Each structure stands twice: as C-alpha cells, then as structure tokens.
Amino acid sequence: GESVGLHLPTLSVQEGDNSIINCAYSNSASDYFIWYKQESGKGPQFIIDIRSNMDKRQGQRVTVLLNKTVKHLSLQIAATQPGDSAVYFCAEKDDYKLSFGAGTTVTVRA
C-alpha cells in the first residue's frame, strides 16, 4: 500500500492568501521527498524537493517543511494565485522509485 498520504483531499484558498498543504509519511528511513503540481490533463510538474538532513527549503513563493519527528511534510505557497489551482502531490523516495499520496486539490477563489 501507499506509505505517503495527504491530510486533506481539497483546499479552497482566497487569492493572495497563503496556502499550506500537508502530507504524512510512514517510512522513517525515507531520505528524500518531492512535491509535484499537476494541472488538469497534464503530467505532474516538479516543484521542490527536500532531503531528510534538512528541515526547511525555500523556492520561488514555495517553502517545504519537513518534521522527521512526526513524519510530516508540508508545502507552503505564498500569495496564492489563480495559476496555483491544481492537484498537489507529495512523493517519498524509495531507492529508484517514488511513492505518491492521493493528492490535494487546491482551488483558488478570486
């Protein structure tokens, strides 16, 4: 079965607000995690990654936080825009493979 899951299947956010998408993982030996964004009808797009020796990593308008104590991963999107509407997946690296959660659908309200 899947070892990675997302807390909420949907998230509605007002344009301009910050979004927080959560993910829990079960394999404490995992050492690498990735967040993907998937727009309707397209393949997932790499957003940001983080290694287990880090607890925070920042990109452009996105921040990933890793809490290894509780095996929790989050993606924060600053100043959410309409173009951020998509399904977001966290993925856990297992050797050559990735295990994906079911995804959180983010809808941005104008």
Add this chain to the structure above:
Amino acid sequence: SQTIHQWPATLVQPVGSPLSLECTVEGTSNPNLYWYRQAAGRGLQLLFYSVGIGQISSEVPQNLSASRPQDRQFILSSKKLLLSDSGFYLCAWGTRNEQYFGPGTRLTVT
C-alpha cells in the same frame, strides 16, 4: 535541456485490442525510466521502471508489459486490453533522486 515525449496524447481502444504507448527522452543518457498509471482523481501508481536497456522491473501484476529497446525509449504494451486498463498513463525519466514526467496519454477502453 532534457525533454520527454509521449504519444499518442489520447487513445480510444476496444476491449481485447492491443496497446502500444511510446515514450522517448532527449538530452540525457542512461536515464531511469518509469511508467505510471493514474485513475481519475487518484494518485500515481507505478507500473514499471527501468534502470537500463533491457532491464524492466514490474511493480504490479497485470496484463501490461514494458520494454526498453533503446537507452531513451520506453514502451508500454498489452496484447488484450481490459476495461480496467482505462486511465492516464504517464512516463517519467529520472536520476538517482528526481523524476520528471511527460505529458501523458489518456487511454479509454470501450
């Protein structure tokens, strides 16, 4: 830069017919290659992966098969499609850690 191609983009096939989906990667050598299937509103299920020419690992039992005849070519096949084979098929290439996805093929089995 690396690019990944999949074709066709959409496909409608009758039950019992054969299937061949092709994926090619440009701009990299000896990539890891992956086939995923995504059911509507669901996460990604890894079907096959390959770390080299002729090396195929299957993740789930099914009536699909994969082949890697060339370094940057990955093919997903079936001799007889089932209704349950409908879905969004994604090819990905990767290094030791990251994976990058193609645009996907929407397969509908009727």
